[in-house]
Amino acid sequence: MLSRISKKNLLVAAGVFVVGSLIGVGLFTFVYAKGISYLGNDPATCANCHVMEGHYDAWLAGSHANVATCNDCHAPHDNIVSKYYVKADNGFWHGLKFTTGQYPENIEIRDSNRAVTNEACLYCHSEFTSDMRMTAGSDQISCTRCHSDVGHRKR
Known part of the structure; x- marks a missing residue:
């Protein structure tokens, strides 16, 4: 004992x-998982997961490849804390879903990320969108409603 x-x-x-x-x-x-690469701004990082390769290739062939990175459209511009909060939130869910295989074949953007992307459009294009904040009733119309293929075409 x-x-x-x-x-x-x-x-x-x-x-x-x-x-x-x-x-x-x-x-x-x-x-x-090359975690340190996600702290930076290199768009190739998004293709670390094979499921994102098509989106990365579409971005390379798209209209924003020479002027914007993934983070420019998919991370907030207001401050560094919210930028890394969104990156951490996305990283957690992407990692979980890609690791478990529990993601749809045609990946859909979450509403919270659609709002971030819409604000990024308005931020970068503010000189000619400041007077174009379109609404439907009381809801602001998302830029991607009409411009869904701008950053990278849909697969």
Whole structure:
């Protein structure tokens, strides 16, 4: 029979092992998934996941390839905190869905991301959109309602 000190040491060792394993698996996954690349602004990062390759290729062939990166359209422009909050939120959901395979073949933008994208359109094109804030009733019409193929064509 183990003494009280030995049982306590065994529990501490088991706890350290579990925590260390979680940290190790987390670091391995971060490195394997090229996690550091997502902190930057390189559009090629979006193609790290094979499911996004078509979107990346469409962006390269699209009208914004020489003037805007993925983050210019899909991350907020108001401040760095909201930019990285949206990037972290998207990263979590993209990682979860791509890892589990639980995503539709034709990837659809979430409403929250559509709002970010619409604000990015209005931000970059403000000199000629400031008087064009179109509404339908009390709802603002999204730029992508009419210009859905601008950043990258639909697949």
